[in-house]
Amino acid sequence: MKILVFSDSHGKTDLMIEITKKHQHQIGAVCFLGDVMRDYVKLRNTFPDLTIHAVPGNCDPKSTKERVQVVELGGAKIMLTHGHLHSVKREYTKIAAAATEMGVDACFFGHSHKPITFEKNGITFLNPGSITEPRGTMGKSYALVEIADGKLQEPQILDAD
Numbered sequence: 001m002k003i004l005v006f007s008d009s010h011g012k013t014d015l016m017i018e019i020t021k022k023h024q025h026q027i028g029a030v031c032f033l034g035d036v037m038r039d040y041v042k043l044r045n046t047f048p049d050l051t052i053h054a055v056p057g058n059c060d061p062k063s064t065k066e067r068v069q070v071v072e073l074g075g076a077k078i079m080l081t082h083g084h085l086h087s088v089k090r091e092y093t094k095i096a097a098a099a100t101e102m103g104v105d106a107c108f109f110g111h112s113h114k115p116i117t118f119e120k121n122g123i124t125f126l127n128p129g130s131i132t133e134p135r136g137t138m139g140k141s142y143a144l145v146e147i148a149d150g151k152l153q154e155p156q157i158l159d160a161d
Contacts, residue, residue: 001074002026005143005155007033007082007110008130010059013042015160016131019142020047027144029073033110033128034082035059057082057111068098075150076105083111083127096120106145106152115141115157126155 004027006016020030020043030050032040034057044052053071056063068081079099086095089112099107099121106124114136115129129141140160146153 001028001147003028003073003145003147004030005033005108005126005128005145006030006131007128008035008057008113009039009132010130011036011039012132013039015140016043016142017046019131019160020050023144024050029053031071031078031080031108033057033080033108035110037063037065053080055080055082058084070102070104074147076147076152077103079104079107081107081109083109088112088127092118092120092125095125096123099123099125105150108143114138115143117143117155117157124152124155126157128157131160 004023009016030052032054034055037056037060040054055069056065070079079102088095108126113130115138116127118125128143131140131142134140141157142160144156
């Protein structure tokens with residue numbers, strides 16, 4: 001199973017929709033990691049047959065969706081969160097502790113707009129960066145994750161431009 005992972009679209013959905021169209025026949029799900037939830041709604045309405053999971057971010061204070069979710073995709077347990085509740089702009093200790101406590105195989109988060117992937121305590125952590133407002137050395141980005149036999153393969157962080 002392949003999964004598209006987006007974060008931090010901030011009201012701009014065109015590129016996210018274009019990328020989803022490009023990959024829609026090879027993916028089993030999309031994960032949207034917040035900022036802004038109306039973008040998730042637009043994505044869901046554009047692709048009603050796709051499984052799309054979403055968590056709200058710090059720019060979604062009125063959202064009633066859970067801010068931390070655990071989903072099972074391809075036999076892997078994945079924690080989804082925006083990251084602001086775990087101070088990911090400063091360090092990864094809090095998010096690593098939360099993911100370890102939840103017993104997940106992977107943790108997908110956003111918030112910093114900087115793409116990164118790393119492993120800690122046997123858990124794969126992934127921030128796809130921002131699909132619209134990049135920070136750091138990479139431009140607009142997203143991730144493509146493959147899960148085979150319940151095991152995550154090395155996530156690919158892709159340039160969206």
